[in-house]
Amino acid sequence: MTEQTEKMTGARALIECLYREGVDTIFGYPGGQVLPIYDALYDSKIRHVLVRHEQSAAHAADGYARATGKVGVCLATSGPGATNLVTGIATAYMDSIPIVALTGQVPLSMIGNDAFQEANITGITLPITKHNYLLQDANDIPRIMKEAFHIASTGRPGPVLIDIPKDLTTELIDFYYPEKVKLRSYNPTYEGNIQQIKKAAEEISKSYKPVIYAGGGVISSNASEYLRALAEKVQVPVTTTLTAMGAFPVDHPLFIGMLGMHGTKYANYAIQESDLVIAVGARFDDRVTGKIKSFAANAKIIHIDVDPAEISKNVRVDIPIVGNAKKVLEDLLKYVEKAPTEEWLKRIAHWKKSYPLHYIDGSGSIKPQYIIEQIHDACKDAIIVTEVGQHQMWAAQYFKFSEPRTFISSGGLGTMGFGFPASLGVKMGKPDRVVFDISGDGSFQMSSQELATAVQENIPVIIAIFNNGYLGMVRQWQELFFDKRYSYTCIRDSVDFVKLAEAYGALGLRVKQPSEVRPAIEQAIASGRPTLIDFWIECEENVSPMVPAGAAINEILDLERKK
């Protein structure tokens, strides 16, 4: 099939490339160097969501990608527009999320002259992108766009940035969109080595105390079904990382919750006592392993990951399998048999019963965990997006996720201010779902200006502020490790959040009593409008259980606060 070439400007070519990649929505903010691109957008079919800060454009593209599995796209002007994207790009990079960031740049001939609004954004983002490009020739636009989407979404996904000098967007080119990418230096491995898979299957089938430790790679490769099939066939318990919540149904009998610093006791005990850890698309982060030397000290480790550099990066691995998680699990399923795990499952069931996740109900005060339970009760298939802090952990611990891509949270970078703009991206990608941004009074103030975006573009997400008057997670550490010296963590009476919501034209609700929690949630869902609920929660509630940083993950503190 030969394709006719067509003459068009670089700017139109960029938009045409977006079409060809199936992009329906992008998030951006205009400026001088992207004027021609915005002009081309003006009468294009692509929906452009105008955010109020470029960082939000990157987070929204990220949320869109996490919710849909497609590549998210954001657009910013040169200089400050581009540098404002940085935190958003770094957030996506740390969690391996596919986004393409387009930035305007000063004209080619002016690069390097400290021209007005010039920033070396390819240099700045070198360590936080999977790859980046500075366009040098308008004729390269189709090829580079094609490569960017390919690189972002294949192998270990990640952000790709394309920096676009203004003069190239007004030049006329012969547009021809390549069907394939040719990159001799980039060939991710999909298929796992079959010998390794057989070896792993043998080890799994004869293990007495195995645990599956599933990570974000299960979500990004859409491998949940196979994960479940494997767990059920072998009869092995499953724990997931924060970023993999939803990869395995919480109410499944083989599920043992999240592991790590704020994981369940039984997940951490199980890992520590296991004889075989089957890590799938997880990267042995320090929030998970605690003291690395004592992590699963008596277990053999099977590690399935698409990125060879993750193998044996933090822990020694006995059976590495490099490949796509879905593909490898599918193959593994053919060779595994039921393992002799009856005793092990009994032991785990005993732990589950003895050390459940729990909190002590407040008399009069609103417990944050209760809000999460009520949200779940009111809307089981809501998509839960979070900011960063205590509220994030409570959401991960207490919402009963039943499917992948329904828990969306910044894990690796831990970016406060991520959740609200990300939730806008999520809602754009999944307009039929109810989307909650579980937020903190601190985090929300890092992106609150996006209320304007939500209202103007009519993106009805629900912001649930867990208002404790503190930068709670930091306060918790100060309480535990700094003798309750609450140095600069009290933010009580920052603002009247309800009035703030109303000032932007959103619906604002305030909840001070436990009995008002459920009605407010229902009202928000029914309203169909961007809604903010200001929940006044128990101020000094702690996230429990907790493994102190650097301790072994079975050295666990109980921190329920009585009232």
Added chain:
Amino acid sequence: MKHTLAVLVENRYGVLSRVAGLFARRGYNIDSLAVGVTEDPTISRMTIVVRGDDLVLEQVTKQLNKLIDVIRVTDLGSEDTVERELALIKVNADVNNRSEIMQIADIFRAKIIDVASKSMVIEVTGDENKIKAIEQLLKPFGIKEMVRTGKIALRRGSKSV
């Protein structure tokens, strides 16, 4: 432990900074780095001498391979290779010691490529030890300036990386 890596990369704008940036960011130490275009003008070859144990080397190799512009990474440490480095040494020299210096150069099969009334420039090629040795011998005369290319290496025989 020192390792010599042969890194084939796309001969493209910005690749050197990607590679150098990777080393800086992950805290790896580069002893030397030499780069130039290969027989294929679209490919450059970097010879990187890096210090670290096997685990570090494994991570360096894998992380380099992750860079989109890196085509192939080969550890030449375990291979039978020929290795060379070139150094230019400007040494204090006058009528009194000129011949002594020339003798030293001769022993090392080094070349005198510039002579002035108070200095000489010597070009020496060889492995690291040889360059170290001549440097030691010339030191007493006073080395005014010295520049080294960094090591380059090829496999012996007909196999290439």
